[in-house]
Amino acid sequence: xxxxxxxxxxxxxxxxxxxxxxxxxxxxxxxxxxxxxxxxxxxxxxxxxxxxxxxxxxxxxxxxxxxxxxxxxxxxxxxxxxxxxxxxxxxxxxxxxxxxxxxxxxxxxxxxxxxxxxxxxxxxxxxxxxxxxxxxxxxxxxxxxxxxxxxxxxxxxxxxxxxxxxxxxxxxxxxxxxxxxxxxxxxxxxxxxxxxxxxxxxxxxxxxxxxxxxxxxxxxxxxxxxxxxxxxxxxxxxxxxxxxxxxxxxxxxxxxxxxxxxxxxxxxxxxx
Numbered sequence: 001x002x003x004x005x006x007x008x009x010x011x012x013x014x015x016x017x018x019x020x021x022x023x024x025x026x027x028x029x030x031x032x033x034x035x036x037x038x039x040x041x042x043x044x045x046x047x048x049x050x051x052x053x054x055x056x057x058x059x060x061x062x063x064x065x066x067x068x069x070x071x072x073x074x075x076x077x078x079x080x081x082x083x084x085x086x087x088x089x090x091x092x093x094x095x096x097x098x099x100x101x102x103x104x105x106x107x108x109x110x111x112x113x114x115x116x117x118x119x120x121x122x123x124x125x126x127x128x129x130x131x132x133x134x135x136x137x138x139x140x141x142x143x144x145x146x147x148x149x150x151x152x153x154x155x156x157x158x159x160x161x162x163x164x165x166x167x168x169x170x171x172x173x174x175x176x177x178x179x180x181x182x183x184x185x186x187x188x189x190x191x192x193x194x195x196x197x198x199x200x201x202x203x204x205x206x207x208x209x210x211x212x213x214x215x216x217x218x219x220x221x222x223x224x225x226x227x228x229x230x231x232x233x234x235x236x237x238x239x240x241x242x243x244x245x246x247x248x249x250x251x252x253x254x255x256x257x258x259x260x261x262x263x264x265x266x267x268x269x270x271x272x
Contacts, residue, residue, distance in 0.1 A: 007170035008048035011272035012160075012248050014175040014241045015040065016257075017058070017130045020080035021087035024132075032261065039257040039268060040133035052170035053097050053141040055104065055163070057244075058126030059177040059237040066108055066115040066159060067146040070101045074142075075122035092128035097141035100171070104145065104163055111162035113155065118146075126176040145243070151235055153242045154218045160246020167272070173247050175240030179267045180229045186262040194225035195264040201226075206245065206253030206269045213253075217245055241269070248272065 022033045023040075044050075060079055061067070074096050078088045101117060108115040123131075127144055145163075148155055166173060179202055185191035201223045205216045220226055220238065230238045245253070248271030257268040 007052065007168060009272065010047065010049070010051060010167045010170060010172045011270050012167065012173045012175075012244045012251075013043065013256075014177065014179075014244045014269045015043075015130055016178050016266050016268055017126045017176045020083050020125060021090060021129055023129065024087055024090060025084055035259050036257070036261065036266070037133055040130050043134050047172065049170065051140055051172035053100050053143065054131070054135070054172045054174060055100070055143050055145060055166060056127050056131070056174045056176055057145045057147065057240040058124055059147070059181075059240055060124040060126040061121070061144060061146040062149050062151070062236060063116075063118075063146040064149050066113055066148055067118045067121070068101045068104050068115060069096055069121050069123070069144045070098045070117045070119045071096045071121070072098060074144075076128050077122045077124040079124050090128070090132065092123065092132055092138050094123075094131065094135075094138040094140065094142045097143050100141070100166075101143050104143065104166070107162045107165070108159060111158060113159055113162060130174075130176055147236060147239050151239050153220055153239065156239050156242035157214055157217060157246040160243040160248070162246075164247040164249050167247065173244065175244040177237035177240040179238070179241075179269075180264045181234075181237035182229055182231055185228065185264055189263050191228065192260065192263045192265070194228045198223060198225040198229040199258065199265040199267050202241075202267065202269070203255045206241075206255075206271070209252070210248075210250050213245055213248075217242055244269070244271065
C-alpha cells in the first residue's frame with residue numbers, strides 16, 4: 001500500500017489567533033506577538049503527517065445552527081477595524097472542500113445536531129490569520145465550521161464528538177479563539193493574576209479524563225475567575241475549545257504554548 005494513502009491520526013488543537021492581523025504589522029513593544037507567531041509557525045512541523053484538510057472553528061462566526069462553508073474558493077472577510085491599509089490586502093487562497101463539508105454535515109445530523117451548508121460565507125480573520133502562519137502556502141483544503149449563536153458549551157462538546165472520526169482520515173481539527181478574552185482586561189495588571197488562575201484551571205481541565213473534562217467544560221463559567229476571563233454573553237473566544245475537547249475523545253490534553261500578552265495569560269492546548 002502506498003504510504004500516502006495511509007492517514008495518521010491527527011491531534012486536535014485550540015490555538016490563539018491574536019488581535020486582528022497582529023502578526024502582519026509592527027507593534028510597540030515590537031515583540032508583543034512574536035512568541036505566539038513562532039508557536040503557530042511551528043505547528044506543522046509537530047504534526048504526525050501533512051493534513052489532507054483542515055477543519056477550523058473560529059470564534060468569529062456564529063450562526064443560529066452549526067453552519068459549514070462549502071465554497072471551492074472562499075473569499076476572505078476582513079472583520080477587523082482601524083488597522084493599517086496593507087492588512088486589508090492580505091491573501092490566503094486556500095481552496096474549500098465541499099465533499100468534506102457535506103460529510104461534516106451528515107456527522108452532525110447523525111448526532112442530532114441541526115446544521116446547514118453555506119456556499120457564500122468566506123474565511124474570517126480567525127481562520128486566515130493563523131493559517132497564514134501555520135500553512136503559509138495555502139495548499140491544504142480548508143473548511144470552516146461555525147459556532148452556534150447560543151454558545152451552549154454542551155452542544156459544542158457534542159459537535160466535537162460527532163466529528164471526531166475525521167481525525168483518523170487525516171483532517172486536522174483546529175479551534176481558533178483565545179483562552180482569555182475580556183477586552184477590558186488587556187493591558188490591565190489587575191487582570192494578570194485572575195487570568196493565570198483561570199489558565200491553570202483550563203490546563204488541569206483539559207488534562208482530565210473524558211468524562212471529567214466534559215462535565216467541567218460544560219459548567220466552565222463556575223471555574224475560578226472564569227467570568228473575569230470571558231464575560232458571559234461574549235464567551236465566543238472560549239467556545240471553540242469545547243468543540244476541540246469533544247473531538248479529543250479519550251485523548252488527554254496538554255498546554256503546548258503559554259505567554260503573558262498585554263498583562264494576561266494566553267495559552268494553547270493540544271489533544272493527541
